[in-house]
Amino acid sequence: MKTRALGKSGFEVSEIGLGCWQLGNDFGPVEDEEATKILQTATGEGIHFFDTADVYGGGLSEERIGQWRKTLSKPPIIATKVGRNGELYPNGYSKVKVKQSLQASAKRLGVEAIDLAQLHCVPRDVLFSGDILAWMEDLKQEGVIKHFGASVEMLDEAMFCCEHAELASLQILFNVFRQDAVDSLLPLAEKNDVGIIVRLPLASGLLTGKMGLNHTFNAHDHRSYNKDGAAFHVGETFNGIPFEKGVVLVEALKEKLPEDQNILDVSLRWILDQPQVSSIIAGASRSSQVMRNAAASNLPPLSKELHSLLADFYRAEVRNEIRGGI
Template sequence: MQHRELGTTGYDVTEVGLGTWNIGSDWGDVTEEEGREAVRAALDAGVDFIDTADVYGDGASERRIAEVLDEEGARDDVTVATKAGRRLDPHEPDGYNHENLERFVDRSRENLGVDSLELLQLHCPPTEVYYRPETFEALEELKDAGKIDHYGVSVEKVEEGLKAIEYDGVETVQIIFNPFRQRPADLFFREALRRRVGVIVRVPLASGLLTGQLSADDEFPEDDHRNYNRDGDAFDVGETFAGVPFETGVRAADALEPAVPDDATLAQFTLRWILSFDAVSAVIPGSTIPDHIRQNVAAADLPEPSAQQHELVHEVYDEHVRDHVHQRW
């Protein structure tokens, strides 16, 4: 698997990384060993970029990653990015101050067993935070103190990403991008390239819709966000099925099937489509099934989508999805 530069961080990371929301919480019942095995499977497949957050399982995801890296002796071979801010209760702009951020950073350093976090990202803060220079000054101070090496942001909206990269210290932006969420490619990608900002793509498979394995009558466990957050009751609805109404997403996924090569799955085609955009540094699908993780990694070796395949993806977006998501995020 090829590597790409992660902005100006100096890290070269695998094109396909591992997102670890699944191994912490909000995706149904996942045992500790299943979580650790997912990390092992990613490492065995060649992945050297892992994304996590302090709220995934209240730190469980961070701790499981640390355990596997230690047992595999892979500390020096893997870049780990984590996120902070969502532990705030209430989750309000005023909470993104130096005191709270340092407290969150110290906890993540302990969970991950490191002196300094390689990449800290603000975890989808309220939009107002991006208009508060003092928050980014606090991040710079934590960097100067040797507690973080680099920092970036994880955003919900294109507007937030564009505002964030006006701050010189922001080296990465994590954003939702997939065939059902195409707006970042309009302007944000162009600006990120111009400023040499690393782009980390999350929710690439739209919570499973873009695997092609879901049907309209599927049901999900009570503790799975695909059950309890369909209307945004717990957090931004764009994190669940990329904000697309479930039944609409199932139909749209079916409409994409003609674009999928004979020797690939819809999930693999989707990941390769995302990687065909030069602005993307890494895509971070999450799974707790080792075979799925290996299939995700293999997607990087598919041929680049043709002009005809890109055209079909845009046609499906325009017909089924655009009205639901384009101006919202």
């Protein structure tokens, strides 16, 4: 597993990380035994960067990570998030409550100070007021957190955060079906030494190529109840693309790929080929998926021709299908 610098944090993170939303049972139930196996497999594959949030399973994801962390001799780097629990979202934000939320996360994770605390898609007006970023700076001074970053929905929010002097990282929606950051955000992030953490690298699983039109999802899976954005931002589920359209687009892209390339590896490798990316936090609901995704670190870069094909396909076929803005 290769590592990369995470912006100003000074952390070296595995270029494939683990997204732990699944450990909150938000993609359907994951039994305790499988959850532990997912985390253990990640460590075995050299993954030592984990992304979670206080709201994943109402704290379950953080608790599972905290329990497992106790068994390790070398501590991993754990990033969590703040800003979407019922105390704060949508309009209860205060420095005291943000601090309390982070302290509760630290307790569940079993750490003194949180390695990386990310603002969790806070409302635009809250973000753009700038106060909440200043509070994070204070909380870093106070030792509640070691570093802070932001997870955002929109590119303009990312560009705004990127200008904040102490912001270590940005977590963005970025994949072969959402490429706009390549020309806008990534150069700015590099200039300002902000590490890019990529979520939804596989567009919620669409880009694995395993989903057909008849694929069904558990009722407790956000891919069932949020596929059209009924519960939270539509972009967080299938990248904002209507599911059936997404399946058709994936099949069309598969047809265009060289015979020796499969869409899952191409999707992960395309992201790793962007040097400004620090880590891909691929989500996994099974340990076998962790192993497969970790292997992308050892794949060679994609050819120039394949990069051009993917850029053309995105512009011509995909971009206009994304709902919720970019």
